[in-house]
Amino acid sequence: MTLNPRTLRRALLLGCAAALLASNASAQSGAPEYDIVIRGGRVLDGAGNPWVSADVGIKDGRVAKVGTIAARGKREIDAKGRYVAPGFIDMMDQSGEVLLENGTAENKLRQGVTTVIAGEGGTPVEASKIPAYFKQLESQGIGVNFGTYYATHQARMQIMGDKAGAPTPAQMAAMEKEVGIAMRAGVFGITSALIYPPSSFQTTEDLIKLAKVASQCNGFYATHMREESSKLIPAIEEAIAIGEKGGVKVEIFHLKNAYAPQWGKGMPKAVALVDSARARGVDIAADMYPYPAGGTGVEITVPNWVWADGVEKGMERLKDPAVRAKLKQQVAAGSMADWSNLVEASGGWDKVVLANGQNPKYEKFHGKNFVEIGKALGIDPEDAAWNIVVEAYPKRSMALYFMMSEQDIETALRQSWVSIGSDAGASAAPGKIDTLGLPHPRSYGTFPRVIAEYVKRRPILSLEQAVRKMTGWPAQRMGLSDRGLIRQGMRADVVVFDYDKLDDVAGWTNPTDFPTGIDTVIVNGAVALDQGKLGNVKAGAVLRHACS
Structure with a gap:
């Protein structure tokens, strides 16, 4: 039977009306279509766009819808008057070991951090044991998503011990083999910490050789540079050379001009050098923590x-x-x-x-x-x-x-290629210093401080820029293609915060005080921080860098 156009149009209209009535009936009956619906918040997408008023629907660990949502969720979160952003990403974390002891990572979650990238000092185990280490983290449970690098000095110490000296060709080949094992296990690349022995005993050429192995897996060379003070510029030049000759992406850990005689002068030169390298195609960027003292x-x-x-x-x-x-x-x-x-x-x-x-x-x-x-x-x-x-x-x-000036911190923060890294680990217990044994406020306050100090108290960044630095940009940088943004299909790592109440709180005399204004944190679709209360939820995942 063939329907005439008029009859067909009427049938379609009746069908749409029936579907709409069914949808409304479902919504009114309270039958949940989502696991969570965050309602009426100011949604910051993480890409730097202005916020929009929207609901966010979460289902099966992912963002299912952003917009007006009529259907209900099994859990409803009222975000009216508050901001909804992607979970923050800590680009220089030190939690690789402590998560084995206590995977909760409460001081990270209370800052809105849902993902951490560790490994300045390497992995807690040798390269061959990294798969088992990852499996142990997964079986015990972790509160945040966790990825890591492997340190070049780990390979050196395994082959040569902790003394100075140049490696023989056979020793270098053995180190290259260790890096290859680590890369295939899922680390994101290699790191160096060149102010500390025995890492400081490695030459530029040594590091280039190891970088070439990491490049086979499209990995990173992430570095605590050889100098951040009087020889800051030569140190950046060394990092760039390792990246170019080794064929790897370069990440400068905790970018700083740590030299009082050159405050206000060294950082603009550093920025210009990185900009120049990027202009000619070097994939280099940096992270930083927003404090005038290192530890x-x-x-x-x-x-x-x-x-x-x-x-x-x-x-x-x-x-x-x-x-x-x-x-x-x-x-x-x-x-x-x-x-x-x-x-x-x-x-x-x-x-x-x-x-x-x-x-x-x-x-x-x-x-x-x-x-x-x-x-x-x-x-x-x-x-x-x-x-x-x-x-x-x-x-x-x-x-x-106390090596840095606020002027230089502001200069670095303004750069679009700079993300945020705390250089701090998770604490083994609430209110305790982190696993490094260092009572520095960055352990408890880094991420809220970016907004509280450099958006609210002084207009260095817009809120959208600050959130991008902690979400969309680091996710893109690390190749985490399904994180860092609030968009349909993305992993549901989310933080809800009250802008007016947001404050880092932790300071030099009270470095382990929790921040205020962050009351809800969601990791992979599970509510980890619920109205300011930490539950026994360990929904984090181990993030493995693919080596194809």
């Missing part, structure tokens, strides 16, 4: 030659009065070709603050600079620092180095 071990205050025969021998050298006399002269003279002098970079011992002496004897000096500590003990600040290093061993005493 690392007190042992970095002595030149690398002290550790050339390994850590044990280095500790013995530090006890020798004759060696100390030489070291004091070298510290006063400034950086060396193979050592970045962070005391000089900070502007003196009075800008270096003991954060964790790892010894009850020195707890009363936490928060004091080494000039103050030296005076209290009746010794030079150098002796105070090195006594603490020796007496803490095998633990690592930690310090805060």
